[in-house]
Amino acid sequence: MSETVKIILEGKEIELPVILGSEGEKAIDINKLRDLTGYITLDIGYKNTGATTSKITFLDGEEGILRHRGYSIEELADKCSFLEVSYLLLHGELPTEAQLKDFEDKISEHTLVNEGLEAMFKAFPTGSHPMGQLSSMISALSLFYPKSLNPHRDEDAINRTVIRLLAKMPTICAMIYKKRHGHPIVFPRNNMDYVTNYLNMTFGQVTEPDYTPDPVIVSAMNKLLILHADHEQNCSASTVRMVGSSQSNLYSSISAGINALWGPLHGGANQEVLEMLEQIKEDGGDVEKWINKAKDKNDSFRLMGFGHRVYKNFDPRAKIIKKACDDVLEKLGVSDPILEIAKKLEETALNDPYFVERKLFPNVDFYSGIIYRALGFPTDFFTVLFALGRLPGWISQWQEMRREKQPIARPRQIYTGEAPRPFVAMKDR
Numbered sequence: 001m002s003e004t005v006k007i008i009l010e011g012k013e014i015e016l017p018v019i020l021g022s023e024g025e026k027a028i029d030i031n032k033l034r035d036l037t038g039y040i041t042l043d044i045g046y047k048n049t050g051a052t053t054s055k056i057t058f059l060d061g062e063e064g065i066l067r068h069r070g071y072s073i074e075e076l077a078d079k080c081s082f083l084e085v086s087y088l089l090l091h092g093e094l095p096t097e098a099q100l101k102d103f104e105d106k107i108s109e110h111t112l113v114n115e116g117l118e119a120m121f122k123a124f125p126t127g128s129h130p131m132g133q134l135s136s137m138i139s140a141l142s143l144f145y146p147k148s149l150n151p152h153r154d155e156d157a158i159n160r161t162v163i164r165l166l167a168k169m170p171t172i173c174a175m176i177y178k179k180r181h182g183h184p185i186v187f188p189r190n191n192m193d194y195v196t197n198y199l200n201m202t203f204g205q206v207t208e209p210d211y212t213p214d215p216v217i218v219s220a221m222n223k224l225l226i227l228h229a230d231h232e233q234n235c236s237a238s239t240v241r242m243v244g245s246s247q248s249n250l251y252s253s254i255s256a257g258i259n260a261l262w263g264p265l266h267g268g269a270n271q272e273v274l275e276m277l278e279q280i281k282e283d284g285g286d287v288e289k290w291i292n293k294a295k296d297k298n299d300s301f302r303l304m305g306f307g308h309r310v311y312k313n314f315d316p317r318a319k320i321i322k323k324a325c326d327d328v329l330e331k332l333g334v335s336d337p338i339l340e341i342a343k344k345l346e347e348t349a350l351n352d353p354y355f356v357e358r359k360l361f362p363n364v365d366f367y368s369g370i371i372y373r374a375l376g377f378p379t380d381f382f383t384v385l386f387a388l389g390r391l392p393g394w395i396s397q398w399q400e401m402r403r404e405k406q407p408i409a410r411p412r413q414i415y416t417g418e419a420p421r422p423f424v425a426m427k428d429r
């Protein structure tokens, strides 16, 4: 393959380098394009534009491949704990037993939330959206750890911030759940593993002995968090990199990522799935009717939780999560009309030529919403769980951007507004 491409612009021929990724991905390096030609490229939404090279995650949308640091998502989800995968994303290698123990111990030392932060949290309106509470709390951590703000941060200070974020995120997520139910906060227990501790803080009660979740639930939660851990340059990860590129601190960068994930077109999709299922249930549960509405080009209704921007045939995460979903529903013996509707939708989408031809397969958001509902999470809390899983991925992307000393992100534009015109005084407008 050629190492350069030639472009002829206004009769002038220029050569631009070609970048070849370790999995055969190809890119034209346009870093010098504007200097050489005065031209920029335009790619609204950056769907054809690489913002960076990266060693963290590889995904192949056509083949349904997702790997983290070279390991397949299937093996990681099947053989690792969430903290093992978090370590892999952050450090580039799977931890030894000693490294994982040290990582877990460091995290367990920082699981409590400062009393001042808890006081701020108590002022949040009870019914406020969990994602707004989460992004506010994570941003506010920077107020309590001012040394994290140093733009020329030393590695130790940053590593402390990384540990604090991983340690406090489950505690904060559980606090938000408790606030929703008007229950007292359950403090972290450092004798529990990461996921069990999170489940205990969430579903346990201060008046009862420690919550002992069913191993099937712990396994499903580990898998769910692993499946959401990173997904290369998605909207929220790109936001974290963008904010971090200005040398803003890690707390504020992660808070920005949480706010990007909040959107219904991104992390809010699992919430949209359940709201769609609720809508079908409220309408009498006639799945066939809603399938036909989704097919009707004159009808604005679209199936949420089906298809994907990047995966063209199937979302590898969905295959894994479907099994976990079936296990959880069987274990919990859940009988829920919403979940019955979901199963009918899934069966139709997997067999109806209309959906098969359009690659509208159930994606990770479809199944995660079902599991979260079966576990008892309120619908508007689902994206908080997505954020809990995505945290190590966001941090890894931010670290990679910083360690490579990437410049501040500053995209260009093509101006299409008014030509120069004389100012008009108020009396003449």
Ligand code: MLT
Residues within 6 Å of the ligand: 228, 230, 231, 234, 235, 266, 309, 310
């Ligand atoms: C994700 O996991 O971030 C979502 O699938 C969205 C994406 O990758 O664009």
